[in-house]
Structure formats: C-alpha cells, structure tokens
Amino acid sequence: MAEELLKLQNIYKNFGNVKVLKDVNIKINKGEVVALIGDNGAGKSTLIKVITGVHSPNSGKVFFKEKEVQIKSVAQSRKMGIEAVYQERALCDQQELYRNIFAGREITNSFGFLDIKKQRKEAEKILRDYIGFTSKAITVDSQVMGLSGGEKQGVAFGRSLYFNSDLIVLDEPTMGLSIQETEKVLNFVKGLKNENKSAIFIDHNIIHVYGAADRFIILDRGEVVGEFNKEDISREELVQKMIQLHESGKIKVEE
C-alpha cells in the first residue's frame, strides 16, 4: 500500500452563489503524479488553489501526511512542503529575478532587512543548477519582463525545486510554450517521481497528461466524475471518455 501524502475530504468552495467545488474527494500518494483534467470552469484551478492556500474551502477536511490541517495561507502551505507553479507563472515582471525567486520568503536579518548578497548567490545557483540557464543575457539581476515563456516557466520550476518540497502543484505548465520547452516540462514532471516527490498536474492536452501522470482525476462542474489508473486505461480510451463527457455531460463507468 502506497503511503498517503495528501487527502481532501468533502471539499466545498463557493464564490458568492456559484458553487465551484462540490463534495470533492481526492488522494495523492508519495511519489505519485496525478493529473487533474476537465473542461474550462470544471474547478481545477480552484481546487489546486485550495491546496496551495490561495483560497480556503467553505467546508471539508484536508489531510497532509495523514494529519488534519487547515491551509490558511500560501506561506503555510509552503512551510508544509507544497510548492506551486501556476499558469500565470506567478512572477512580477518589473522586478529582478533574484527578488522574484525569494518573494514572500525573503532571506532577511532579524530586523527584516534583505540579505541581498545571499539571495543573489542562491538565485545564481538556482539559475545554473536547477534551470540550466547558460545564456549570458540572463542574470539574477535581469527583470522578468525580458524572458520568454519557457524561461519564465523555468524560473518558476527552479524555485519550486530549490525549496525542497514534497508536493509540487503544476497549473497548466505547458501553456504557451514551444514544443521543445513543453518536452522539458514533461521530463521535469517525470523526473519528480525518481526523487519520491508527488505532483498534481493540470493540463488541457491529454497527450501531455497521459505521458506524464500515473493517475487521472476528471472534474466536471465542480465534481469528481471519474478516476482512472494509467494501467487500466489507454490513451484512446481516456480521450473517448472526455469526448463522451463533453457531449453527454456524463461518464459511463463500465463494470
């Protein structure tokens, strides 16, 4: 039996009158990559923002490493060992790279003043070792503004790896990337398993998802409507399920 890392139980989330998540139950084991799939508005982004502490659920329980927790802020989820890479990259354009990497968890002295030297040194390390930037044009003092989509994604990944986490949440990490850049991202996700890290992975492209994930959870209008292990379903079948869902609003679960 695999060891459980994260469990969500009966999660509900409303924005005003709109019920975005309805009774969601999911579980992620250690060393497992789980893909969340579903149409726009299915609640995927909201669900992962509940996990990363951006949103609080209206009701339901969250267990992390088999202990019940309440994730009230991003800072708290990071402290627990959850890192996020968002589709928006979560970087600020006009600020330097070294400031972006440590934003929200700056290296400071006890008066709250930044240790710029150390931040730059660590950022340098992340750029070279985790991301593999070799271009002279990009330094820790570069503004994010001048970076390509893939480079920005690289920074977001490097950051998530540097802060030794157990669970990495990836919200559409391949959106807007070139083919080579996408390949890099997928390899990165596969590489997480070797380090016994877990990941939740949202992507619209089922081909990407199928290659990288161990398990697929299908969300529709705020509910989990299907869950499949990779060994139980072929890529074609998965695509068929999604088309079926799209057309009829239901998934036929056989046997």
Added chain:
Amino acid sequence: MNNLLNSYFVKTHKLEISITIIAVVLFLIYFLGAPHVFTRFPIYRAFMQSMPFFGIIAISATFVVTLGEIDLSFPSIVGITSLIFGIIMTSTDGNFFIAFILATSLGMFAGLINGLLVTKIGIPSIVATIGTLFFWRGLVNVISQGSGIAIVDVADGTWHHMIFVEKLFGKIPMQFIWFIVLTGLMQWVYRYHKFGNHIHFVGDNKASAQMMGINVDNVKIIAFVQLGFFSALAGIFTMYEMLYFWPTQGEGLMLTTLAAVFVGGTSVFGGKGTIFGTFIGVLIIGSLESGIVALGLSGFYVKFINGLMITVAVTVYALIQRRKN
C-alpha cells in the same frame, strides 16, 4: 564614454540619472539667470526651511504610489493631527510626549481607515481618500470652529522646538537634517527591507504577489498607515516652525507633494519607483516658485512652469518605459 553609457549602473538607474540632470539644468538656469540671489546662502536656507514640510510626505507617499494606489487625504490628515497636537500642547502646558504620541497615533489611525476602505471594502483608493479628505477637514472645521491655536507660549524656546526647527550651527534648519535622515532611512526600507520588497511586488502584479505568499492587504494597509504617520509628523514640524495652528493647515500640500513624486520618476502604474528621485523631485518642485520669481518673471508664471515641468518629466519617463517594453 560609450562604455560608461552601457554600464550596469547607468542601465538600472536611468530614471535617477534623468531626474538629476533635469535638476542640475534647472539650478544652472537659476544660477545664471539670478546670480545675485543664487550665489548667496539665504535662498538655500529658505529652501531647507520650507521643503521638508511636503518633502517628508512625498517620500512616504512614494510607497503608496509604488503600490499603484494614491492617497489624496493626507492634507487633511496634516490638518486634524496638527489641531490635536495644538490642543494637547496648550491644554497640558507643553507636554510634548503626550501631544506627539496622540497626534501621530491619530495620523496612523486615519491611514488605517484609508487602508481598510481600500482593501477590505474594496473602494478604489482615489475615491476612498477623496472621502476621507473631506471628512478630516470637516472635522477640523467643526472642532476648531474656524479659529487657530497659538502654541508659542508652550513651544518656543523648548528643547523640542530646538530639535525640530532651530538652526544647526546657526545656519542649517533642523527640519532639513531630519528630512535627509528620513529620506536615507526610507530609501533603505524601500529597496532593502522585506516591506519595501513587498510594496514593489504588490504594485507590480497583485495576483502574482498573492500566489507568492505575500499578504497583499496587509502590505497596502501598512503603506497607508505609514503615510498617516508621516503626514502627522510633517504637521508637527510645521507647527513648530509657525508656532501656530490654522484650520486650513495642509491644504496647499496636495499638488506639490504628488508632483514631487511623479516628477521624481515613480510610476503611477505601480511596481517601480525611486526614493532618490522623489527627493530630487522635492528639490525641483520646492525651488520653482522662488526660482521663477528670482529670475524676474512674475508670480503668475509659477503654476504654468510647474505644469510644464510635470508634463515634460512624466512624458520622458513614459517614453523610457515604452522603449524598454
């Protein structure tokens, strides 16, 4: 020369360099146009005397503007806190500590209200602070019933009067020394403190800042609170200089203060700014009136040239910014 222009320092400090050049050119014009005034000390003493009153607020307001927010209520916060300072000074026979603590606390409270209206209620800051601008000025009028308060008996000749506004070595007004010290301190906080760092991130992209674990609301609230504090402080400096409270105190500050911030190069879109630039902006805006009159132009030109300066400066910055993108 080419090397110098391409150096890292120049690339990252374009705004600061532009504004410094503008200031140098301006003072050269003064110097050449009115040497009998600008080669003598009194004009500089007058500048050092008058600039800190709005300069302190401009430095502090740079934080709020970097957030992409604005505060229009500070002239009235100056008014209400000065009034309270005057009332307490006269009724306690010059108890500086109580008067100082209550006046600055009231300033921070007024800032807190602005911050809460903007973050928790969700009113755009330009609208919220127009409301509080009228509210605090209205309260000043109601409490003071339109009359002033003289603090000359309880403040003149005291040690606090000395450290706030008397002349160091008989020459340098103390408020200018304070202004320099505060500017240095705020520059340090702005660039090298966690709070200053968060100000930049929230002003740059609120949603990203939140996803990076920055408490956006708290950062905004603290920014408004510190502006409330420094507005009160500027009011207290003015009280010591004039030894008198008058009910319209602070009213003329709004445009000069904000002009100094924008001429200084802080982006109205948020995310980028410079305390040094604001400092130079204060020197420019604060010297225009005397400079123009000394040059022999009539006082009618003051607003005109003020407007010209602001428009030219913000146009130059917008162009620099656009070229970057």
